[in-house]
Structures are given as structure tokens and as C-alpha cells.
Amino acid sequence: MTSAAPSAPALDRLSTVLERFRVQAALFHSGALCGTHHFEALPGRAFLHVLRRGEMEVRHRPGDTDATRLHLDAPTLLFYPRPLQHVFVNAPRDGSDFTCATLDFDGGARNPIVQSLPALVRVPLDAVDGLQPALDLLFAEADHVRCGSRLLANRLFEVVLIQLLRWIVDHPAEAGVSSGLLMGLSDPRLARSLVALHRAPHEDWPLQRMAAEAGMSRSAFAAAFKAATGSTPAAYLTDWRLTLATSLLRNGQPVKRIAVDLGFADSASFSRAFRQHMGMSPRGWLAASGLGHAS
Template identity: 30%
Template sequence: MRNNPIEQVLESALNGVQLRVEIVDDLRYCGAWLEREPATRHGAFHLIGEGRCVIEATGLDGPVVLEAGDLVMFPHGSGHLLRAADACAPVATTDPDPGYTSMLCGEFTFLIGTHNPVLRALPDCVIVRARDGGEAFAHLAAILVSTSRRGGLGRQVMLNTLAASLFILAVCEYTTQSGDPRGLFAGLADPRIARVLQAIHARPEEDWSMARLADLAGMSRSAFAERFATLLEIPPMQYLAQWRVSQAWHLLQNRRLSVAAIAEQLGYKSEPAFRKLFKRLTGIGPGKVRAGEGRGEP
């Protein structure tokens, strides 16, 4: 049982991200090489299997050497450059250089796109070192690399599932190690705002008002509204609406629930009002999401 409000909110947010991950390349380089990756509408990541390389990207202070087991993610699809590591580049490991570099490359998308609180809270570039990610992270990364080397039925499905789990571990590692959290992670670092986030995530159907949320935080309405918006970069009632819509997107996958029932389950007394809000925030109606037309790019 999770009693820590931070854990409860983070797990509910990660459970509701509607994440799709796909391994798209298994690459091997030798000698001098360079790859320019353009900006994309989806997230991208690279897991170094063997050897080492250099990454250059917006959000980094300069070129960074990546080693075997390291993961680099670009949650917002930022363009970046990968190249061979210079012979004089500093390395933290004592493992011998195999003379080549291998890496798994993948893409990920969130089915509710930019309205996802986890995505909004992540920076342009996240690096998780094999030596810092913990035993579970290192073990899962090794299984992912090993699976990529095998053939057989179900290989792609296994790779995608393992990569999704590695992404979740990387996000959890980032939340504990980041010295400058933003968005959802910044809000969870403030005990008063964390209480409000816990309530919103646990009971989105309640008739929340600014006054109720401020009382829960133990603050005046004006102070609460300013603090919440400063940390999460979005007003409290807008965050509530977006969280409800993210839950609605998930519930729409259950065809036994009508749109009216989903609206009522999330605290909306009017189905038309819910439909209007859903389309305004996602750019697509609930019926089209149910029909499988949603692509996660509101």
C-alpha cells in the first residue's frame, strides 16, 4: 500500500500516460561516424549497448560522453547529434572499449500529447547513467539489449514492452535525482501543492473549486493559485480539467461505458459540456477517440 502522496500521484500519472514505445533501430558503428537526428513530433531515445559515443543537444552544457548501459531521452523530440567519441574523451568506466558502438534507438508518444503532466514536466534532454540508475534499471537495460540480439516470434513486442518499462524507470530516476524539477515534479516537491495533486488524481470526480483546493493546501485562494501556477506552469482548474480529460481518454477504451457515463463518472453533470471540453482540450471528439482515430497529438 502506498501512503506517500508523492508516490500516489506519480504512479497515477505514469499509469495514465497512455504511453506507446517502439524500438525502431538496432545500430552498430565503427570508426569515425556522425548522425544528425532532426526534431520530430514524437519523443526519441537511445540506449547504448556497447562502446561509447558523444551526444550534443539543446539543454546540455556541451558534448556529453555516453557509455554502455546509459540512456538518453528527448521527450519533446528535440533535434540532436550523435558521433564517435574522441580517443581523449574522459570515461568513467574501466571496461575495455570494444572498438565499436552499438545502440538501440526508439520512439515514444503519449496518447494525450502535450496535455500529459509527465511529458510537460520533463526537460528537453534526460540522461540516466547505468551507474546511477540502480540495479533494476541496469538489469532491464541489459535484458533489452540481449533481447534485441535474438530473433524469434514476438521479439518486437518484447522489445517495445521492455523499452516502455525502462522509460518508466528512467522517469522515476529523474524525479529523484533532478536538482531543478519543474511542472508536476516541482509541485510534488511542495508538501502543500502535493496534497492538492493527490486529491485531484485520486478523486477527479469531486466538485472541486478553487476555494476547496486552497483550503486543502492551507493557503489563501490568491496565494494558492499563484503558487500552483508558478510550479506547474498551468492554473489549478485547468490542470484539473486536463487530468479529467486524460482519465476520460483512458475510460473511452472501455466500450461498455457510454460517453454520458464517463462524463458522470468524472464529475460532469452535462454530457454536451463534457464533449465540448474534451474536444477543446484534445482537438478530437470522444467518439473519434473511441473509434481509434486519436493519435496523441492534440
């Protein structure tokens, strides 16, 4: 009797990205929302809303999303990864029941997860397997004032977001994802290469090595990579390194250390690449961001 071939080990496609680019949630509302409520598009402001029960209308400005008006009548997650004005219109007496949080993505608009998402992700709660236990805990903490309840609710919102991102990676078309990091991670072959690259950005990553990680020929890998992410493998690697660099600069890391940690020959080559990519030097970028000076 022939034994079955061992299955490939499960691949964690998200942890390295989320460890490099953290997200923080802050609960700001739990309960009924009656009447009309405006959520403004403020710099760096993302939202995650959970419609627990009831029905309502969501309005967007023309051109901001594919749907100017949405009617919701079932429990739903509404995820706005980037600043986007939206308006909730509820029944004046028996408003819909919501739990809502703002999200702060490390790197803001340059966060690779944010960049790969549409302006709005709308998902029925029952579509995401395993979500209900986390929501039950979230609602229990959000609805009752107890020691540490707000802090715990914030962490549970982050758990809900991670579960939502898992679902998006497995269902990119349903989430409206068409290219970028999450689209690449949705392809099991490309994901092996991307995860390896994300874990060790300081190492040399010629096309042959990336393709070997994916178990593909160089030409097939390059074509599939460009189709999924919208970028060539070499350009993606440079973008990943420099996006990491902005996060390290914000955290006060010196340029010399960043250059070594991200695989550049020296601080001069890092600064040249940073200027070409960002339009200014690391020191200038920090000053423009109001974060001080690079050393």
C-alpha cells in the same frame, strides 16, 4: 519510553498518471552505431537511447535545446520526450554501443508527462538506483533473437522509462524540470493532493479540499501549487479533466459518458469547456484528428 510516531504511508505518485496515459516502447536498434545517424523530428515520435559503452557526439539544431553539441564518454540515458531532430556522430570503425527505442505517449504532445519535461533529459546510467537489473534483462533480450524477445524488450524499455521517471520526480532540478506535473509531484505535500485529484477527477475539488489533502492552508497551497506547476489549482483540474477527455474521445467513448465520468454537469457544459480549452467542439476535434465523430 515514548514510541515513535507512525510514518506516513508511501505515496505512489506515478501509477495513476501512467494508467490514464499509457506509453508504448518499440525497440529499433541494438548494437554498434558507426558514422553519422540522423533521427528526424516526426509528429508523435519520442526516443529513449541507452549508450551502453563507447563515446560519441550528439548534435542538435541551434535553439532546439540548451546544448547544440554534447560529448558522451560514459554509459548514459538520452530521453527525447517530444519530436526533436538529433544526430549521433560516432567513430567510423569502432562505433558506440547503443540500444534504442521509439516511444508512443498516449495523448502525444498533450500528455501531461510530456508537457512537463524538457526537450532532452540526459542521465548517467549509474545515477538511477535500481536501473541496472532492468538494463541487464533488456540487453539480454535485445542482443539475442529468441521467441518473444522483441516484445519482451519493448516491455523492458517501458520499465526503464518508469524507473527514469521515478528518478526525475525525485531529482527534478538535475533532470531540467522546472514546472508542470512532475514538478508538482516532486513536492511531497502537493503530491498528496495531485494524486487524489488524478484518482478521482469526477469529484468536486474546491480549493479547500485540495489544500486539506496537502495539509496546507488554502493560501499557502495555492501559492505553492502555482509556483510548482505554473497553473492555478482550478485551471489544473480543468486541464486534467479535458486532457483525460481527449484520451477517452480517441478511445471511442461518447460525449455523454465522458461528461459524467469527468464530473461535468452534463454534456453541454462539457462541450462548452472543451471548446474554450481546445478551440473546437469534441466532434470537431475528433474530425480534425482524423478519428471519426463523437456521439
